[in-house]
Amino acid sequence: MMNTDYSRANLAEVLRGHGITPTHQRIEIAHALFSKMAHLSADQVLAIVNERHAETSKATVYNTLKLFVESGLVREVIVDPSKVFFDPNTDPHHHFYDIETGEITDIDAAKVSIAGLPDLPAGKVAAGMDVIIRVKRATA
């Protein structure tokens, strides 16, 4: 788990630690994701980053989010057709998605298991697997 220092200077170090050149835009995007600690869509990230002055383009937000996903800094959560969310929490966990309200709730990874996965200890869902449970009512 990441520490909780979300200063620009610290975020720059975090990016360097993941082999990412810390540009202004990338730092702002990282700041948006980590300081909110919420599941954000690319659109929401774009809006937050440009709240005061428009300074980051759509292309950069998409490029950067893709880069962050590839380097394991955030996770992609695909719950909705036509909208991907980005989750700054990379601890092993899964997601409930309420179809009706659009709400996303975390589930402890240890609580989800699948029988018949002989190569996994106790049938637990392996790290790297992304379990998304779509429900019709809030179940959290």
Add this chain to the structure above:
Amino acid sequence: MMNTDYSRANLAEVLRGHGITPTHQRIEIAHALFSKMAHLSADQVLAIVNERHAETSKATVYNTLKLFVESGLVREVIVDPSKVFFDPNTDPHHHFYDIETGEITDIDAAKVSIAGLPDLPAGKVAAGMDVIIRVKRATA
């Protein structure tokens, strides 16, 4: 589970049984889904239905798939950003989705369980919940 007679005449009866007026287009769409018994996207359904002569519009395919989902004839499977798949198998089950190959594999519903769902017998995932497990390698 549905029977395996995929003749137009029988599909018309199946549609009527679900309260759906069996038009030519709807029968063709049902035929595409059930005779292949595969997870198809709206685009694929459109292509299959119009293989010989263009006779069904995009709007009708979308309308019909939505109608089929609402009446429980097929299920929506949301595994990929920007593409929804439709599954003619409505038996309770869940899905593995291989991010790299795009392959979708079924999992027996009984094999997936979540701890900490007190209102559900034995922590089993409830009917109506749609569990999608996104993996990086084929795990089936």
Add this chain to the structure above:
DNA sequence: GATAAGAATTGGACTCTGTCTAACTCCGGC
């Protein structure tokens, strides 16, 4: 601190999935 070369960013056009609409056609009860 200046320089240079590659990396990052940009805006805008573009693609793709899916929606909407208003006119037209078909289905089924009478």
Add this chain to the structure above:
DNA sequence: GCCGGAGTTAGACAGAGTCCAATTCTTATC
């Protein structure tokens, strides 16, 4: 067979995401 409502249609539209060539920034090296 007629009629009214249900179903279908083409094409315009919307929103998320991609692409590209031109520009700007970062950083290693001096």
